[in-house]
Amino acid sequence: MGMDEHMLSCIKALAENRIQDAKKEAICCCLNDNTKKNEGKTAYYKKLLENGSTNMFELPANLAGLLRMQDVSDFREDRYYLGNQQKELFEQIEKGVKTTTKMLEYGIPYMNSTLIYGEPGTGKTEFAKYTAYKLGLPYAYLNFSYLIESYMGKTAQNLQRVFDYCRGQKCVLMLDEIDCIGLERGHDTGADGELGRTTIALMQALDGLVDGQIVIAATNRADRLDKALLRRFQRQIKFEPFDETERSYMIQKYMLSVNPAFLTDDVVNYADKEHTQAEIVKYLIKNIVEKVS
Ligand SMILES: Nc1ncnc2c1ncn2[C@@H]1O[C@H](COP(=O)(O)OP(=O)(O)OP(=O)(O)O)[C@@H](O)[C@H]1O
Ligand SMILES: [Mg+2]
Numbered sequence: 001m002g003m004d005e006h007m008l009s010c011i012k013a014l015a016e017n018r019i020q021d022a023k024k025e026a027i028c029c030c031l032n033d034n035t036k037k038n039e040g041k042t043a044y045y046k047k048l049l050e051n052g053s054t055n056m057f058e059l060p061a062n063l064a065g066l067l068r069m070q071d072v073s074d075f076r077e078d079r080y081y082l083g084n085q086q087k088e089l090f091e092q093i094e095k096g097v098k099t100t101t102k103m104l105e106y107g108i109p110y111m112n113s114t115l116i117y118g119e120p121g122t123g124k125t126e127f128a129k130y131t132a133y134k135l136g137l138p139y140a141y142l143n144f145s146y147l148i149e150s151y152m153g154k155t156a157q158n159l160q161r162v163f164d165y166c167r168g169q170k171c172v173l174m175l176d177e178i179d180c181i182g183l184e185r186g187h188d189t190g191a192d193g194e195l196g197r198t199t200i201a202l203m204q205a206l207d208g209l210v211d212g213q214i215v216i217a218a219t220n221r222a223d224r225l226d227k228a229l230l231r232r233f234q235r236q237i238k239f240e241p242f243d244e245t246e247r248s249y250m251i252q253k254y255m256l257s258v259n260p261a262f263l264t265d266d267v268v269n270y271a272d273k274e275h276t277q278a279e280i281v282k283y284l285i286k287n288i289v290e291k292v293s
Helices: 005-015 019-032 036-051 084-106 124-135 144-150 155-166 191-207 244-258 265-272 277-292
Strands: 067-070 112-117 139-143 172-176 214-219 235-238
Touching: 005 019, 019 036, 067 155, 084 112, 084 124, 084 214, 084 235, 112 124, 124 139, 124 172, 124 214, 139 144, 144 155, 155 191, 244 265, 244 277, 265 277
Parallel strands: 112 214, 112 235, 139 172, 172 214
Antiparallel strands: 067 139
């Protein structure tokens, strides 16, 4: 018996590393199979697939701890408010995916890379997760402060290992807190210029990523980054805290998803004053705790 349309689509999606799409097709396959012998299995697999608890991306042991593959299939889109800047940036990245495919066909290296900077709590990390979720791609998370702290002296080597692994995998690669590594060369006072060397290693590693990966880097301090490293990013954007309208929408969306009854006047009025997204979430959670206690 030949494969049906869903089985083929599932294999295609897997081959292209579109895990979320593959999961959707696999669910269809489970639903379509009504043979007695598979009954128990298909029900069980369908449940696992719907819960997003199957992590399709297993990391080799030598990378565990350095790079984290996160399953973002359970991203709470119902609680994520897409602000104006975020909406525009997502559209650019999405358009970049098509451009990358075309450029690959022409054999021209092109990287869909974005640098997000801005004060703490303006939603840089959360946006990267949202992007992976919306594009249905695996989310690979590399935190530089951890990389440097834990592996001082071997950072360049470890970076190369991480990037070697990511090459050939279509994913959203999030380079978080990149300022820990990409400091302007010359500012480095560490032994043997470790930071300067790792900045160069990072640039070389980035230049080698030409298989359609989506790279998002985040920092609080774009002013401190090496200029040559900055040039590696196609787009650079400063995330600002939400304006009043956005704050209001964010609060409404969050509370409505939790419990519409929690959208009380005091909560609504919190949007009146300037707050970062992190401060808003903190306030809302505190408020919910009071309401449920
Ligand atoms: N658009 C949004 N809608 C709802 N919640 C959001 C949104 N953006 C961010 N958040 C929430 O705000 C908090 C802070 O966001 P995030 O950690 O992404 O900020 P950040 O810019 O990465 O901060 P830092 O510079 O400290 O790393 C998180 O709890 C996140 O879930
Ligand atoms: Mg962050």
